[in-house]
Amino acid sequence: MRFPLKPLDVATLLLLAAASFEIGGLHWLAGFENRLSDFFVRYRAASLAPDPDIVIVDIDEKSLAKMQDPLQMRDPPGKWPWPRSVHADLVLGIESQRPRAIVFDLLFGEEDVLNREGDHAFNAALKGLTNVYLPMQRLNSEGDANGVPLAQVAEVLGLEATAAAQRDARIQLLPPQVVDEEHWSRSGIINFNDEDHDGVGRRYWLAMPAYGWRVPSLPARVVSGLGIEIPETDDIVLNWRGSERSFRHISYVDLYEDFLRKKRTRVPDELKDKIVVIGASAAGLGDLRVTPISNTYPGVEILATAIDNLKNRRWMTRTPSYAPIALAAVLLALVWTAFRVRRHPLETGVALGAVSALLLGAEYAALGARLIFPALLPLLFAWGLYLSGAMLAYLREKRTREQAVRMFSRFLNPDVVKEIVEHGETIDSLSGKTREISILFSDIRGFTSLSETRPPQEIVDLLNRYFSRQVAVVFRHGGTLDKFIGDCIMAFWGAPLDDPRHAEHAVAAALEMEEVLEAFKRELGDAGRDFDVGIGIHSGTAVVGFIGAEQKLDYTAIGDAVNLASRIEGLTKEARSRILVSRETAEACHNSFDFRSRGRYKVKGRTGEVELFEPKARSA
Numbered sequence: 001m002r003f004p005l006k007p008l009d010v011a012t013l014l015l016l017a018a019a020s021f022e023i024g025g026l027h028w029l030a031g032f033e034n035r036l037s038d039f040f041v042r043y044r045a046a047s048l049a050p051d052p053d054i055v056i057v058d059i060d061e062k063s064l065a066k067m068q069d070p071l072q073m074r075d076p077p078g079k080w081p082w083p084r085s086v087h088a089d090l091v092l093g094i095e096s097q098r099p100r101a102i103v104f105d106l107l108f109g110e111e112d113v114l115n116r117e118g119d120h121a122f123n124a125a126l127k128g129l130t131n132v133y134l135p136m137q138r139l140n141s142e143g144d145a146n147g148v149p150l151a152q153v154a155e156v157l158g159l160e161a162t163a164a165a166q167r168d169a170r171i172q173l174l175p176p177q178v179v180d181e182e183h184w185s186r187s188g189i190i191n192f193n194d195e196d197h198d199g200v201g202r203r204y205w206l207a208m209p210a211y212g213w214r215v216p217s218l219p220a221r222v223v224s225g226l227g228i229e230i231p232e233t234d235d236i237v238l239n240w241r242g243s244e245r246s247f248r249h250i251s252y253v254d255l256y257e258d259f260l261r262k263k264r265t266r267v268p269d270e271l272k273d274k275i276v277v278i279g280a281s282a283a284g285l286g287d288l289r290v291t292p293i294s295n296t297y298p299g300v301e302i303l304a305t306a307i308d309n310l311k312n313r314r315w316m317t318r319t320p321s322y323a324p325i326a327l328a329a330v331l332l333a334l335v336w337t338a339f340r341v342r343r344h345p346l347e348t349g350v351a352l353g354a355v356s357a358l359l360l361g362a363e364y365a366a367l368g369a370r371l372i373f374p375a376l377l378p379l380l381f382a383w384g385l386y387l388s389g390a391m392l393a394y395l396r397e398k399r400t401r402e403q404a405v406r407m408f409s410r411f412l413n414p415d416v417v418k419e420i421v422e423h424g425e426t427i428d429s430l431s432g433k434t435r436e437i438s439i440l441f442s443d444i445r446g447f448t449s450l451s452e453t454r455p456p457q458e459i460v461d462l463l464n465r466y467f468s469r470q471v472a473v474v475f476r477h478g479g480t481l482d483k484f485i486g487d488c489i490m491a492f493w494g495a496p497l498d499d500p501r502h503a504e505h506a507v508a509a510a511l512e513m514e515e516v517l518e519a520f521k522r523e524l525g526d527a528g529r530d531f532d533v534g535i536g537i538h539s540g541t542a543v544v545g546f547i548g549a550e551q552k553l554d555y556t557a558i559g560d561a562v563n564l565a566s567r568i569e570g571l572t573k574e575a576r577s578r579i580l581v582s583r584e585t586a587e588a589c590h591n592s593f594d595f596r597s598r599g600r601y602k603v604k605g606r607t608g609e610v611e612l613f614e615p616k617a618r619s620a
Helices: 007-026 030-045 061-066 084-095 116-126 141-146 150-157 181-186 218-225 252-260 299-312 322-340 345-368 376-408 414-422 447-452 456-476 502-528 560-570 583-588
Strands: 054-059 101-104 132-138 187-189 203-205 207-210 213-216 235-237 248-251 275-280 433-445 480-485 488-493 532-549 552-558 579-582 594-602 609-616
Touching: 007 322, 007 376, 030 345, 030 376, 054 061, 054 252, 054 299, 061 252, 084 101, 084 116, 084 252, 084 275, 101 218, 132 181, 132 218, 150 181, 150 213, 181 187, 187 213, 187 218, 203 299, 213 218, 218 299, 235 299, 248 252, 275 299, 322 345, 322 376, 345 376, 433 456, 433 502, 433 560, 456 480, 456 488, 456 502, 480 552, 488 502, 502 532, 502 579, 502 583, 502 609, 532 560, 532 583, 552 560, 560 579, 560 609, 579 583, 583 609
Parallel strands: 054 248, 054 275, 101 132, 101 275, 132 187, 532 579
Antiparallel strands: 203 235, 207 213, 433 488, 433 532, 480 488, 532 552, 579 609, 594 609
């Protein structure tokens, strides 16, 4: 058995497939999720304090200016880059305070050909120190063929070989070539992991994979050297803390100057047991990166953050890749169900809005548990289905309204049709209703003799003119035209709109129909002498609704009350009255008219006789 898919089903399946491909691998829309996550991270980080044991010695704008100005400093080193003897003096001064680690965020990849003595002084300062860590850089992998053999430098750089290690592979690395190789084993890469592909740094390598080898990062080297276990993963998502200047900063020049004084003015052990990170925040040195915290975030702050995360084991973790796909599937299923059970789109939208607020709140709250819980993309796909469903619902309702207008316009006054449609009534909603109504039958007398004396086309035109006038009367009094049965009109009051005065309106319509008849007869002249009508009305319970085949539906009333109204109309000739109503109708009019009893009559289908009345309008 085949079950045809409806447009909503197709939209749901397409969006589920799109969500699976996008979240699972394409990442074309990842920027939306990243922007929201970055906003949450930035807002939360502002209230978090970094590790106080990590201190940044900052080559800031002040240091660059002062270190080249003889008016501000005695024997200044000059413009950047400074001789490496300057860094040697700084290392010796810091080391005298017994820090836990000294971490350079400055590359020492090339000799200073203009001041080799400075390089020698730097090496001399590092001699015997085992707590100084130096950066290296992984260069563009496209040039690896011209690099050094990995196996050759693996031992000196402390690279890790996995089972898939390629022994003949080469790599382009920029190690700290200025310093002696005995210090290279405490070096690590400072490359940012750009896996998110939007230029924003959120991850930091712990060990960069290369041809089956693992190249350790500088933060991993530092924290491992402190005796802290490093997680078995290639990278971590950084857990940011503070704002643009989160860690404690000491201006490089302030510390350097103090170390050169015979009598120091700074606290002598301010760096005792600290992890001292030496790097640059000065804009002119170009070590500013784009991060969730800022578009000009100093690289030295990023390095310090990675060390903080590893030291305190507070990096972020991501939910499994299948989790957001599963969330998208659940949300799409809920939206699909809401539309399938015909919930109002506004109600569904409000519910989805509430769910969105809860999920986005949960995404923010999850950051407090160091968990990245991406909820935006699943929500975007759910909202995509909602908009599709709402549009389909609108088009369906529009078609239903148009169908209702077409159908109702055949039976009702246009003003009544408008009111029905505005109430959202449909063919289905108005069918099969049991209502208290008043039914009117109006049959033409003398039609046979009239038709024998006139051409067929003239007879058709005459009937159309007459029916048009009488239908206008029915509509004017709020009635519903049921049908034409030959030369008979059937109408009723009390449906589809409720009308507590349906009997009064039916009788008033009958009296006006009589007046319209007289005017029409005068127009016919002698030909209208035998043209007359009989009108019968009865009030009672009937079933009303659209009945018929799909190709032709009629809004009609059925039941014993309808049959009785038809029988009453048939008795008008016998009772010599144009208009006859039942006792039920007369009593329902509540003295709005004068009624004269025309006697009791035997009616087919009834055991007892039916008393009939002739209505007359009351004099003003």
